[in-house]
Amino acid sequence: MSFLRMDELDLTGKRLMIREDFNVPLDAGRVTSDARIRAALPTIQMALDGGAAVILLSHLGRPVEGQYSDKFSLAPVAEHLSGLLNQPVRLQKDWLGGVDIQPGEVVLCENVRFNVGEKANDEALARSMAVLCDIFVMDAFGTAHRAQASTEGVIRFAPSACAGPLLSRELFELENALTEPRRPMLAIVGGSKVSTKLTVLESLMSKVDELIVGGGIANTFIAASGYDVGKSLYEPDLIQEAQRLIRIAHEKGGEIPIPKDVVVATSFSKDARAYVRSVDEVKADEMILDIGPLTAIDYAVTIQGAGTVIWNGPVGVFEFENFAAGTRAIADAIEISNAFSIAGGGDTLAAIDQFNIADGVSYISTGGGAFLEYVEGKKLPAVAALEARYRK
Numbered sequence: 001m002s003f004l005r006m007d008e009l010d011l012t013g014k015r016l017m018i019r020e021d022f023n024v025p026l027d028a029g030r031v032t033s034d035a036r037i038r039a040a041l042p043t044i045q046m047a048l049d050g051g052a053a054v055i056l057l058s059h060l061g062r063p064v065e066g067q068y069s070d071k072f073s074l075a076p077v078a079e080h081l082s083g084l085l086n087q088p089v090r091l092q093k094d095w096l097g098g099v100d101i102q103p104g105e106v107v108l109c110e111n112v113r114f115n116v117g118e119k120a121n122d123e124a125l126a127r128s129m130a131v132l133c134d135i136f137v138m139d140a141f142g143t144a145h146r147a148q149a150s151t152e153g154v155i156r157f158a159p160s161a162c163a164g165p166l167l168s169r170e171l172f173e174l175e176n177a178l179t180e181p182r183r184p185m186l187a188i189v190g191g192s193k194v195s196t197k198l199t200v201l202e203s204l205m206s207k208v209d210e211l212i213v214g215g216g217i218a219n220t221f222i223a224a225s226g227y228d229v230g231k232s233l234y235e236p237d238l239i240q241e242a243q244r245l246i247r248i249a250h251e252k253g254g255e256i257p258i259p260k261d262v263v264v265a266t267s268f269s270k271d272a273r274a275y276v277r278s279v280d281e282v283k284a285d286e287m288i289l290d291i292g293p294l295t296a297i298d299y300a301v302t303i304q305g306a307g308t309v310i311w312n313g314p315v316g317v318f319e320f321e322n323f324a325a326g327t328r329a330i331a332d333a334i335e336i337s338n339a340f341s342i343a344g345g346g347d348t349l350a351a352i353d354q355f356n357i358a359d360g361v362s363y364i365s366t367g368g369g370a371f372l373e374y375v376e377g378k379k380l381p382a383v384a385a386l387e388a389r390y391r392k
């Protein structure tokens with residue numbers, strides 16, 4: 001991977017436009033998890049210390065293009081960032097016509113996805129961003145898998161374009177963990193649907209030594225192994241795919257383990273009564289909401305034996321205390337393990353926070369979709385654009 005990096009450039013007096021991923025969860029106008037904002041701070045500080053005028057870009061959520069809406073405004077982010085940086089961060093609503101800024105100042109441009117053509121990577125839009133800066137810095141690893149005007153397009157047209165320290169570090173850590181992993185290498189992939197993670201499961205099978213599936217994905221694998229999953233969330237259409245993946249694992253001399261025991265309830269709610277069942281005893285009116293205690297021990301043992309652990313997705317409904325034990329056991333096992341552990345994805349980061357194990361994870365990625373696409377071996381379009389510029 002070769003591209004220009006921000007720390008190679010003289011930033012003095014330059015207008016630096018940094019693409020961030022400030023797509024953070026909000027509740028009643030406040031930022032509820034600022035991990036992505038904190039991850040961006042060293043880059044912003046480096047730019048300010050280097051004497052640049054700092055123009056920040058980000059998206060938030062998925063608003064309708066061409067329509068401003070308060071719900072998708074970056075105002076809460078500007079306020080939060082200002083507190084963390086300990087200096088004013090001006091939010092500019094209409095910015096494509098020009099940004100008035102001096103070195104040492106920080107301006108956050110309103111949600112890039114309010115602009116028509118952002119998602120379609122419209123060239124005219126990308127060019128109108130490009131002329132606002134001297135140097136464009138791509139630092140939004142979490143959005144590097146999107147070929148959009150403010151991520152990929154602008155890189156092609158800016159006077160100069162480079163990778164920021166956060167993007168560089170994410171790529172370095174992931175490459176390090178995945179190209180020469182300490183073996184055995186284990187991936188834990190949870191989440192609700194096989195369909196959204198089918199390609200990732202398939203490509204992981206060729207890279208890892210062990211694969212544990214969790215959540216709704218595991219339910220489909222349980223059904224594919226011939227067990228009744230009752231009212232559980234699962235995808236009947238993907239049973240054949242699951243069986244095919246199980247076969248591939250066997251041919252490789254491994255397996256995708258099926259939980260021995262599960263935790264079930266008859267309703268999906270925080271106070272639903274939880275019952276532990278052997279996997280072959282789930283009743284027609286029950287749904288599987290977590291792995292059971294024996295399975296949790298098995299998985300913890302597998303984690304202890306691993307050299308590298310990639311974690312994306314919880315194994316149960318950890319937001320509800322009665323169904324949190326499985327994900328907690330995974331988190332605790334990762335925390336105490338000496339494996340190189342790498343985690344990414346919104347739910348996974350929430351679980352890491354909830355179980356307070358961040359210090360025990362070797363690397364926590366700010367990416368969700370981008371993290372998975374990287375793990376799959378896909379080229380991230382924004383990174384490809386930086387590389388292409390570097391070759392020219």
Ligand code: 3PG
Pocket residue numbers: 021023061062142143146367368369370
């Ligand atoms: C994310 O949260 O995964 C990124 O910010 C990308 O957001 P998107 O899926 O709406 O493109």
Ligand code: MG
Pocket residue numbers: 334335336337338339341360361362
């Ligand atoms: Mg550890």
